[in-house]
Amino acid sequence: NAGVTQTPKFRILKIGQSMTLQCTQDMNHNYMYWYRQDPGMGLKLIYYSVGAGITDKGEVPNGYNVSRSTTEDFPLRLELAAPSQTSVYFCASSYFDRTYEQYFGPGTRLTVT
């Protein structure tokens, strides 16, 4: 199992550009999540999904969109990138319900200039 994979590892965007961060898991997990981590801070939840076709907002959803068309993939879309979106983005997944541990991908480091 590759676990949770994310692409790209690094990206530099100009203000106003858009991009999609990719996340794939091969563990057949129902739950998937996107978090962001700012320097010296804990992670904050952006969006999550409890299964294909179902998504919901987390703590900091503004400026982002998600979709979940398959169990394996959970892409995060940034529209009109802003400097405040400079951060490290982590995707995570967990099995069946909220009692299971979350597994994290290696992260995408995004800089918006």
Next chain:
Amino acid sequence: KQEVTQIPAALSVPEGENLVLNCSFTDSAIYNLQWFRQDPGKGLTSLLLIQSSQREQTSGRLNASLDKSSGRSTLYIAASQPGDSATYLCAVRAHRSGGGADGLTFGKGTHLIIQP
């Protein structure tokens, strides 16, 4: 709103010492608590998961305890080694009663340095 606090923010100890990292949370209505390790520029590695009905979990030199009623958890590291140097994050999975998003609520972490 659930808040997670980790103390201390940074810790430096000589190799071989036993040490304790602290985590507190404001709402005891949780499913579980998870401890992670994060190396510089890397992702998160799950160390231990404690369900709300459990008091502790052990893995090798690591022992995590949970006192849900007081909103506290500790991570005990025995016989510390330089390879233990990393940032340790505590996170809770809260109940969604009364609304609120799913997912983990994280503390800011404890930056640990083990001196050779």
